[in-house]
Amino acid sequence: MKRVYVNEEWCLGCHLCEYNCAFANSGITDMATALKGKPIYPRIHIEGNDKISYAVSCRHCTDPICVKSCIAGAISKTDGVVRIDKNKCVGCLTCVLVCPFGSLSPDESGVMQKCELCLQNTCGEPACVKGCPNRAIVYEERGEDE
């Protein structure tokens, strides 16, 4: 299946992916209304140092430890996509404790959210990839699946 991958040598560290992610998942059609003057809670974030930067989001692992560890049974994997049922999540952060990539963070209300590849929002494909000005984030098939 297709996943999001990063080419860190091409990342400019511009953080546009974070804004595109927050907008795509806001449910609001106008970007200014969705984001202007508000703190954003994207499901992708930039890490790095003064030399290198790259975007971190859910890896949709072959054997996701977050799914096995969720104390609320809120995280599941269907058709290769790791999803969270925000209605079941109680915000205990156990998924943050176990994710080896540091991919998860809570939304503004303390409920967990995660990259679900924009498959169920209006974008329909990862907004971070679509808006990346330097193709440092790509959405493609790489290697064998489970």
Place this chain on the structure above:
Amino acid sequence: MKQYIIIGNGVAAAGCIEGIRSIDKDGKITVISEENHPVYCRPLISYYLENKTDPERMNYRSADFYDKMNCDVFYGKKVIRIDAYSKKIVLDDDTKLPYTEICVATGSSPFVPPIEGLDTVEKKFGFMTLDDTFALEKAIDKDSNVLIVGAGLIGLKCAEGLHDRVESITVCDLADRVLSSILDTDCATIVQRHLEANGIRFLLGDTAVRFDNNFAQMKSGKTVEFDTLVLAVGVRANTTLVKDIGGEVNRGILVNDRMETSLESIYAAGDCTEGNDISLGQKRVLALLPNAYMQGHTAGVNMAGGNEVFGKAIPMNSIGFFDLHIMTAGTYVGEMYEEKSDSTLKRLFTKDGLLKGFILIGKTERAGIYTSLIRERTPLDTIDFDTMKKIATSIAFSPENRRKKFGSVV
């Protein structure tokens, strides 16, 4: 065709069912459940009291789970004996069921200390199960004065759950600090202060030695008046079924990394077991939901003839009280690295070139990177640990390692 019996219906059992079905679609699976509920999220009972969830959402799996997994569930039944010679289990109604493989996932039970006069207390509760929670909920109102015996994870989560629903909460514990099983003194003090600021009262290094109706006589000589008592002193692994037929048992049922007990065709998983803690290098009871699932899954795969090893178990907890998050993992040995601020604390413990454990209070972003260093036993000289100790980030890994993590299927 194989005939799998799973004794217990908690998260370890759910893991076992899913593990079996990942290999064997046809074998007969029978689950024996003492509780009259489909598998639910035990650690969510305090969130239920806080109205942050409800019984529907507390279900661990969807309503059609057992059907989809093609399982029979016997509700309200208890296994009284495993007959290893005839390969049958015997239920409390004398039903006998044959097995080819068993997974013992019996969990743990609250330990009730033999305190004088406990029988004179009218309203007393445990805080382990959904039914305990419903009973407690029924007994309290906004004027209730609650005494909780035990300042561990269960007692404190109960206190938080009851906070907005009762008049007062006092927590006592013989230990000199809160959460003594996962926090050292300094960290426990921070958490205790935070709980006190939210109105929870503590009597530490002190416990009830005698009850007389609504009064607790404390070891210190103090008297505490209450109307509702919650006993959260500790839990004991339910090991009897295995012990009775000569299986190796310590504080829990001893299992190897394949979740095999010392008895043929009998596996065990979850809070009833004692397995390897790789951060300690010894066996230990690891009564944690993630481990229960992973052990159950491993047991299931192996019961079905597959080959799965769960060799990365460590203690780990993510727990919050009144918006203060605490994460702990591993074992607190070796050298300590510390960062402190008014509202946060980080302690990392390293030994033999490995991260062995950590305590994080207040600031927990990307803590899973630290957890994975412990679980994977990553040699710290292969990463930029000076950067890593300050901030949990994958920039501290080598570019090749990072390319694997973020540029390939993982």
